[in-house]
Amino acid sequence: xxxxxxxxxxxxxxxxxxxxxxxxxxxxxxxxxxxxxxxxxxxxxxxxxxxxxxxxxxxxxxxxxxxxxxxxxxxxxxxxxxxxxxxxxxxxxxxxxxxxxxxxxxxxxxxxxxxxxxxxxxxxxxxxxxxxxxxxxxxxxxxxxxxxxxxxxxxxxxxxxxxxxxxxxxxxxxxxxxxxxxxxxxxxxxxxxxxxxxxxxxxxxxxxxxxxxxxxxxxxxxxxxxxxxxxxxxxxxxxxxxxxxxxxxxx
Numbered sequence: 001x002x003x004x005x006x007x008x009x010x011x012x013x014x015x016x017x018x019x020x021x022x023x024x025x026x027x028x029x030x031x032x033x034x035x036x037x038x039x040x041x042x043x044x045x046x047x048x049x050x051x052x053x054x055x056x057x058x059x060x061x062x063x064x065x066x067x068x069x070x071x072x073x074x075x076x077x078x079x080x081x082x083x084x085x086x087x088x089x090x091x092x093x094x095x096x097x098x099x100x101x102x103x104x105x106x107x108x109x110x111x112x113x114x115x116x117x118x119x120x121x122x123x124x125x126x127x128x129x130x131x132x133x134x135x136x137x138x139x140x141x142x143x144x145x146x147x148x149x150x151x152x153x154x155x156x157x158x159x160x161x162x163x164x165x166x167x168x169x170x171x172x173x174x175x176x177x178x179x180x181x182x183x184x185x186x187x188x189x190x191x192x193x194x195x196x197x198x199x200x201x202x203x204x205x206x207x208x209x210x211x212x213x214x215x216x217x218x219x220x221x222x223x224x225x226x227x228x229x230x231x232x233x234x235x236x237x238x239x240x241x242x243x244x245x246x247x248x249x250x251x
Contacts, residue, residue, distance in 0.1 A: 001136045001137070001157055001251065002130055002136075002137040002139075002155055002156050002157050003020070003136075003137065003138050003139070003156070003157060003158055003159075003160060003251070004139045004141055004145065004148065004156050004158075004159045004160070005017045005020070005138065005139065005140050005141060005159075005160045005161075005162065006141040006142070006143065006144065006145060006159065006160070006161050006162070006176050007143060007161050007162035007163060007169070007172065007173070007176070008143050008163075008164075008168060008169050008172035009039060009143055011162045011163060011164045011169055011193055011194075012162055012164065012193040012194060012217070012223075013037075013040070013140065013162040014037065014040040014041070014042055014045050014140055015045060015193075015223060015227065015233050016160075016162050016191055016193060016217065016244070017033070017042060017045070017138055017140040018042060018045035018046045018047075018232060018233055018234060019233055019234055019240060019241060019244045020138055020244055020247075020248070021033045021042075021046055021099060021138050022046060022047070022099075022232065022234035023234070023241065023244050023245055023248060024136055024138075024248065025096075025097045025098045025099050027248070028098070029098065029135075029136045030098045030100075030135040030136065031098060031099045031100070031135055031136045031137075031138060032089055032093070032100050032101075032102070032129060032133055032135040032136070032137045032138075033046060033099055033100065033101040033102070033137075033138050033140070034101075034102050034104065034126070034129060034137065034138065034139040034140065035101065035102065035103040035104060035140050036104045036126070036139055036140060036141050036142065036146075036147045037140050037141060037142045038056070038104075038105055038106030038142070039142070040140060042101065042103070042140045043094060043101050043103060044230060044232075045227075045232055045233065046096060046099060046101060046232060046234075047096060047231075047232030047234065047235060048094050048096050048101060051094075054094055054103050055103075056103045056104060056105020056106070057088070057092065057102065057103065057104050057105055057121070057122065057125070058072075058104060058105030058106060058118045058121075058122060059105055060092075063121075064117050064118055064121055065117075067080070067083035067084055067085070067121055068080045068083045068117040068120060068121055070117040071117070072116070072117055072118050073116070079117045079120065080120075081120060082124060083120065083121050083124050085121065085124045085125040085128045086128055086132065088102070088125055089102060089125075089128075089129060089133065100135070102125075104122050104125070104126075104147065105122075122147060123147060123149060126139070126147045126148065126152055127149070127151050127152050130148075130151075130152040130155040130156060131151070131152070131155050143172055143176070144175070144176060144179055145159070145176065145179050145180060145183070145185070148183060148185070149183060150183045150184060153180070153183040153184055153185035154184070156185060156187070157187065157251075158187045158188070158189055158251065159176070159180055159185055159187065159188045159189075160188075160189050160190070160191055160214060161173045161176050161177070161188060161189070161190050161191070161211075162190075162191050162193050163190055163191070163192055163193065163204060163208070164192070164193050164194045165192070165194065165195070165196075165200040165203045165204060170204070170207045170208060173190060173208060173211070176188075177211075188211065188212070189211070189212040189213065189214040190204070190208055190211040190212065190213050190214065191213075191214050191215055191216070191217065191247070192204045192213065192215070192216040192217065193216075193217045194217070194219045195216045195217060195218055195219060196218075196219045200216075201216055204216075214247050214250060214251070215243055215244075215246060215247045215250070216243070217240045217243055217244070218239055218240060218243070220238050220239065220240055222236045222237065222238045223236065223238055223240060226238075
């Protein structure tokens, strides 16, 4: 099973991804977790120690040079478009139980549509992970699907968009679906988060009538406190864990 998770910043996308990853791990599944959002820290949410000390792959300059034969940040140089990446998930991942976690990091682009050694390596890695790995793959994406292309979209079983009751979150969901359609990724579902009651559920269903809803996570102060205290949401006594288990059954 290959899942990509996206949504507007602040909606709880990384919290949901962490709950999903830890629940699958508890069920005995081998999970390859990909942190593809430079503004989030999936490792900390999963509960990996010293998560803040993990170096993103996009910042591993010597590795990028070794695999692409070009220095990161170089302009106008020739480099390999198909670098070797199949060994990286096993050698560069942080581990917790049956979980392997990789942090991709971001690429500072000099201009729109910039092709550089860093982005080439990351896209090759995501393609390998989506097409060739036999674990359950969970990709925590940016508020979009920047690391995905047509080659990888065909291997993603479902794109899950996390939304909260709010206009901007709904607009982002529509934007993500448009981006997904451009790479022919049509299997999309929505997870409602920070739900205070039936009115919030109805609000989302009424404003996203063409989306499949995978489920709704309750608003829970315990999850907010866990985030503030640097504790994994899975290690709290929250009803969200039960809801995520039900979602996995439906998946």
